[in-house]
Amino acid sequence: MIKTKNIEKTYKKPSVTTPVLRGITLSIHRGEYVAIMGTSGSGKSTLMNILGCLDKPTSGQLELDGTDVYTLDDDALSALRNKKIGFVFQQFFLLERTTALENVLLPLIYADNYPADAKQRAKKALTNVGLEDRMEYLANELSGGQQQRVAIARALINDPDVILADEPTGNLDSGSTHEVLEIFSRLHQEGRTIIVVTHDRAVAEHAQRILELKEGQIIENTTSSKPENSGNH
Amino acid sequence: MVIGVAAVIVMVSMGRGAQKRILDMIHDMGTNLIVVNAGRVSLVGGRERQSAIVTTLRPGDAEAIQDHCASVAEVAPETSRKMNIQWESENLMTDVVGVTPAAFRVRNIEIETGRTFDSVENDTARRVVLVGSVIVEKLFDSEDPVGHQIRIGRAPFEVVGVMKAKGVDANGVDRDDRVLIPIKTAMRRLVRTTYIQKIHILVAKFEQLQHAETEIRELLRERHRLRDKPDDFTIQNQASLVQTERESARTLTLLVGSVAAVSLLVGGIGILAVMLTACRERRREIGLRRAIGARRRDIRTQFLLESLIIAGLGGFFGAVLGVLSTFLASTLGGWNAIVSWGATGAGLTLSAIIGLIFGIYPASKAAALEPIEALRSE
Ligand SMILES: Nc1ncnc2c1ncn2[C@@H]1O[C@H](COP(=O)(O)OP(=O)(O)OP(=O)(O)O)[C@@H](O)[C@H]1O
Ligand SMILES: [Mg+2]
Numbered sequence: 001m002i003k004t005k006n007i008e009k010t011y012k013k014p015s016v017t018t019p020v021l022r023g024i025t026l027s028i029h030r031g032e033y034v035a036i037m038g039t040s041g042s043g044k045s046t047l048m049n050i051l052g053c054l055d056k057p058t059s060g061q062l063e064l065d066g067t068d069v070y071t072l073d074d075d076a077l078s079a080l081r082n083k084k085i086g087f088v089f090q091q092f093f094l095l096e097r098t099t100a101l102e103n104v105l106l107p108l109i110y111a112d113n114y115p116a117d118a119k120q121r122a123k124k125a126l127t128n129v130g131l132e133d134r135m136e137y138l139a140n141e142l143s144g145g146q147q148q149r150v151a152i153a154r155a156l157i158n159d160p161d162v163i164l165a166d167e168p169t170g171n172l173d174s175g176s177t178h179e180v181l182e183i184f185s186r187l188h189q190e191g192r193t194i195i196v197v198t199h200d201r202a203v204a205e206h207a208q209r210i211l212e213l214k215e216g217q218i219i220e221n222t223t224s225s226k227p228e229n230s231g232n233h
Numbered sequence: 234m235v236i237g238v239a240a241v242i243v244m245v246s247m248g249r250g251a252q253k254r255i256l257d258m259i260h261d262m263g264t265n266l267i268v269v270n271a272g273r274v275s276l277v278g279g280r281e282r283q284s285a286i287v288t289t290l291r292p293g294d295a296e297a298i299q300d301h302c303a304s305v306a307e308v309a310p311e312t313s314r315k316m317n318i319q320w321e322s323e324n325l326m327t328d329v330v331g332v333t334p335a336a337f338r339v340r341n342i343e344i345e346t347g348r349t350f351d352s353v354e355n356d357t358a359r360r361v362v363l364v365g366s367v368i369v370e371k372l373f374d375s376e377d378p379v380g381h382q383i384r385i386g387r388a389p390f391e392v393v394g395v396m397k398a399k400g401v402d403a404n405g406v407d408r409d410d411r412v413l414i415p416i417k418t419a420m421r422r423l424v425r426t427t428y429i430q431k432i433h434i435l436v437a438k439f440e441q442l443q444h445a446e447t448e449i450r451e452l453l454r455e456r457h458r459l460r461d462k463p464d465d466f467t468i469q470n471q472a473s474l475v476q477t478e479r480e481s482a483r484t485l486t487l488l489v490g491s492v493a494a495v496s497l498l499v500g501g502i503g504i505l506a507v508m509l510t511a512c513r514e515r516r517r518e519i520g521l522r523r524a525i526g527a528r529r530r531d532i533r534t535q536f537l538l539e540s541l542i543i544a545g546l547g548g549f550f551g552a553v554l555g556v557l558s559t560f561l562a563s564t565l566g567g568w569n570a571i572v573s574w575g576a577t578g579a580g581l582t583l584s585a586i587i588g589l590i591f592g593i594y595p596a597s598k599a600a601a602l603e604p605i606e607a608l609r610s611e
Contacts, residue, residue: 054524055605075528082526093521093608110526154525 001030001193002051002162007060009046009216020046021057022216028195030161033188035204036197038213044197045166047213051195052085052164053077065161082110086155088165092147094139094154100126100146101135104153111158125153129183145176152183162193169203181206234500234544234587237493238551238580239558244489245576246559248482253571265306265439266339267446269294269432269453270467288428289457289465292416295333295432301452304445306437309336312419312429318412319384320372327368328411329385331419331429339435342413347379347394355415358422362390365409366398388422390414442470497583500547501591508540508595519599520607529600536596537589544588548581555580 009021020043028034038044049055050062053069062069065084072080081087094103104122108114115121126135129149139147148168155163165184169177185206188194196207204210212220272287295310313330334352336342342349350361362383369378378392399408420426436445446468453466512519519532556572563570 049605052524054608075530078523078526078528078531081524087524089608091517093517093524095518095521106522107525110522110528110531158526 001032001065002026002028002195003061003063004051005061005063007047007050007057007062009043009050009055010058020216021050024060024216024218026211026218028162028193030193031188031191032209033184033194033207034196035207035210036195036213037199037201037204037210040199042213043216044199044213048164048166048195048197052087053081078110079112082107083158084161086152086158086160086163088148088151088155088163088168090167090170092139092144092151092171094147094150096140097138099136099138100131100142100150100153103139103150104157107154107158121157122153125156126150128156129153130179143176145172145179148172148176148180149183152180156187162195163187164195166197167199168196169198169200177203234497234503234547234584235551235554237495237497237500238548238584239555240489240493240496241580241583242552242555242573242576243559243562243570244486244493245573245579246555246570247485247489247562249573250563250570265436265442265471267434267436267442267449267468267470269298269434269449270469271428271430272465273467287465288426290429290432291427292420292429294453294456295429297452297456298432298434298449302445302448304436304438304441304448305434307335307339307435309333309339309433309435310416310429311336311431311433312416312424312426313411313431314419314424316386316423318368318372320378320381323372325368325371327365329419329423330411330413331416331424332413333416336413336433339433342399343397345395345397346377347392349394350415355417358418359415360388360390360418360422361393361415363394363396363413364392365396365411367407367410368412369395385412385414386423442472446470497587500544500584501587504540504543504588505591505595507543508536508592509598511539512536512595512599515599516602516607516610519602520604520610523602523604524608532602533596533600536599537592540592540595541585541588544584544592545581547588548584551584552577552580 004024004026007021007024008019011018011020024047036044036047046055050057053062053064056070064080067080069077069080095106101119101122104125105118108118108121123132123135126132129152131146131149131153134142134146134150137146139150142150148171152163152168163184168184169180172180181203184194184196188208194207196203198204208223210220210222211218212222269290271290292310295308298305299308309332311330311332313328315326316329317324317326318329332340333355334349337349344363345366347363349363350359354361362385364372364378364383369375372378372383373381377395379394381392382389383392384390396409396413401407414423416429420429434445434449436442450464450468454464457465459465522532522535523529556577559570559572
């Protein structure tokens with residue numbers, strides 16, 4: 001599903017060059033639930049943005065569902081993000097003064113053709129994350145946990161191949177964290193590919209596999225012992 | 234933006250008003266006409282104002298022009314005064330104008346019913362009168378007045394004819410609200426003056442208009458013994474009237490045009506500023522949209538549309554303001570202005586174009602943002 005080969009990322013400033021990723025080679029299969037851990041500044045977000053085709057590495061290769069990503073032009077990358085990737089961010093990134101429903105509909109606007117059943121799909125996605133009674137609320141009228149669930153519904157609307165979540169619970173209390181992790185587990189059980197970045201081991205434990213980033217390299221590649229998450233290919 | 238569009242509309246509407254005035258004037262007076270006014274005539278607010286009474290213009294001047302100026306075909310002196318006229322128990326105030334029979338030709342006056350008066354009647358100062366259509370309506374209840382006796386002041390006059398309706402002239406004077414009598418009758422029996430107010434002169438050939446004007450001016454200056462004093466009369470010819478009109482229209486156009494240009498520019502810069510601010514403040518939104526699949530051109534289109542909408546709103550309010558002030562200017566201000574819907578459309582189009590032009594830079598800037606940088610910004 002996702003394959004990287006020797007990805008390196010170096011930030012160059014006139015005075016200093018900071019190597020952040022130093023040769024990441026990994027492979028994530030369809031249906032896997034993977035957590036990426038590491039200390040602050042270890043390059044988790046950087047790697048995540050590269051996997052999500054939002055950022056480009058200094059060198060290395062990325063293959064997504066058989067496509068060599070770096071042969072694509074900017075428009076094709078947009079289309080790829082639109083179709084194959086669902087993002088969930090720590091800061092939610094919803095449009096304020098816009099209803100939950102409209103926020104969820106947003107990716108469909110940029111799809112090749114706007115489906116006739118868009119509204120139904122958005123409602124279904126919101127129901128899926130337990131927000132059937134909050135559809136017409138404005139984003140800024142929702143709690144943090146609710147906003148993050150809207151963001152998850154938005155990530156799901158285009159039926160993506162992979163969900164990339166960068167610290168999805170970083171801004172949430174334990175209750176909301178629990179709800180979000182429940183949803184991820186359920187999505188995983190439905191066969192979705194999920195990659196979660198976190199520095200919270202308790203969150204990472206929900207995944208099948210944990211990758212640990214240290215000094216720009218993957219130093220650990222452990223399979224979680226959690227029994228209920230091990231049933232997938 | 235609002236002011237700019239409004240200004241464009243007002244400007245063009247005024248321009249059209251002025252143009253219509255010029256055409257009206259040419260139509261009314263014919264192109265070969267020269268008018269000599271006693272005293273100085275100035276244009277105030279697009280209309281003629283005559284200075285205080287000047288007594289130096291006399292019937293003899295008209296005769297001299299007829300006799301001595303080769304380029305002149307016909308001369309029609311005129312004197313007029315507002316007086317009371319009465320029929321049976323009805324009274325009204327109107328312009329009583331004394332003219333020679335030449336005036337019917339020179340000023341293109343036609344007869345509806347009855348007849349004109351001739352030079353014998355003028356020379357013998359007969360009390361005959363031609364009335365305008367407004368008089369027929371107001372004084373005679375629209376009945377044919379020919380043959381009736383009316384009083385002008387205290388003197389009895391016989392109505393011999395009714396003039397064809399001509400409407401309001403370029404100076405806003407109703408040419409149907411007047412009566413015509415022989416000039417000699419007017420001067421001897423009614424007004425009792427020796428001076429006249431106007432001489433209308435028909436020039437034989439249009440090409441000689443300028444020459445005729447010079448001839449007339451020299452003759453009058455000599456007859457009035459002016460030497461180095463300024464003219465005590467004003468000569469207007471069609472060409473110079475049109476010229477003055479054009480000039481005042483051009484000044485106006487220039488003035489309003491520069492106001493329009495400046496305010497459209499200011500509006501454009503305003504849009505630029507608003508959109509650049511939006512572009513800066515909404516970086517995260519841009520990043521998010523890019524992350525979920527918006528292409529650069531989608532972002533550009535969005536921002537262009539937004540500046541178009543802002544400009545369009547500005548243009549719309551400007552159009553409303555412009556049309557309103559044109560109406561006000563023509564009804565209250567007495568300006569000749571005709572609302573130009575073409576200009577209204579052009580103003581709207583112009584503001585849309587400005588919205589697009591000044592929107593291009595911010596929109597391109599928004600589109601050029603790298604998604605990752607946009608997302609990471611605060
Ligand atoms: N645009 C940039 N320019 C320069 N350096 C950068 C830039 N973005 C990130 N870095 C550096 O790259 C390193 C890794 O950043 P990254 O955001 O990937 O860390 P992280 O593992 O996500 O940390 P955290 O847990 O705090 O989110 C940091 O040292 C950071 O300073
Ligand atoms: Mg991070």
